[in-house]
Amino acid sequence: MKVKDSATPESAIAVGSSTAGTASGGGVVLAGLGVVAFSLTFPSTAWGLESFGPWSLVALRTLLAAAIAGGVLLAGHVPVPDRRHRAGLVVVAAGVVVGFPLLTTLALQTSTTSHAAVVVGLLPLTTAVFSSLRTGARPPRAFWIAALAGAAVVIAFTVQESGGALSGGDLYLFGALLVCAAGYTEGGRLAGIMPGWQVVGWALILSLPLAVAGAAVALPLEPVRLTAHGVIGLVWVAAGSTFFGLYVWYRGMAEIGVPRASQLQLAQPLLTLVWSFFLLGEEVSAAAPVAAIAVLACIAATQRAGRARRRG
Secondary structure, three states: OOOOOOOOOOOOOOOOOOOOOOOOHHHHHHHHHHHHHHHOHHHHHHHHOOOOOHHHHHHHHHHHHHHHHHHHHHHOOOOOOOHHHHHHHHHHHHHHHHHHHHHHHHHOOOOOHHHHHHHHOOHHHHHHHHHHHHHOOOOOHHHHHHHHHHHHHHHHHHHHHHOOOOOOOHHHHHHHHHHHHHHHHHHHHHOOOOOHHHHHHHHHHHHHHHHHHHHHHHHHHOOOOOOHHHHHHHHHHHHHHHHHHHHHHHHHHHHHOHHHHHHHHHHHHHHHHHHHHHHHOOOOOOHHHHHHHHHHHHHHHHHHHHHHHHHO
16 A cells, blocks of 8 residues: 655545546445445444443544554554644544444444434435535535435334334434534545545544543443453454444545445445344344335435536
8 A cells, every 4th residue: 555645735535526526436346345344333332332331342442443543654654644634633533433433332222223223324414415515515406316315215214113203322323423424524525635544544543542541431430241242343343443444435435525425325224234133133124125225226326416417
């Protein structure tokens, strides 16, 4: 992997169809790998909660991921980011590294992973809105129609699965949507300036002092009962979801644009339902295949809308 200096002259990230340029199939593959990695986060978190309390799990997750990132940054002799990029890295750290993992982990104490997955399925639309507000990009109307349709499917699925009543953890989940969308948008912008793995790495390093303090406080207060599931869950959310997942995700967003990449995440709730069934033994309703087909159709529509706008 070639290391790029973070002082490379700034170039605009493809945040909208009008500025995206030619999006490569490789960008779609990378963003798709990120979605697969993220889809395992909730089941892995549920496993991790078998061994650790919620605050301890998030602190240890960040510590391990930061250790991996620090080693990679040192090995690559990567310079410290320019001052003008540091505020954006703080947003990424607060939203993606700390806020989203903490809020969703707290939610999973009272919500099932399948319920949490469908609620967080609103993240693609939330990210597209944040991106539009942040950059002024204006995707075509067909893009928004398809995105709203996908969000409607997710909402309908959520309401149907919960019997019309939202769970106690939904406030945590909706808060997680907001902070993660902000982090994705800012991280996607920065990934057009510096390599995506550097964005992830420096955001993790910025979170390290908070993670150390959190671990020091939480570990003595929350019981630790080590199990195979708990250790595997911790390792995956640290190395798989937080480092590898964010790396390929931001790199993919830099190539195909934040709105288009965010719509690939419409598949994430259905993937998580599959993992929840096989890894956790949670029951998946008969509505899941119907929702999966509808969501994938919406993804295809958003991708076509982006390509049509660029050709025009």
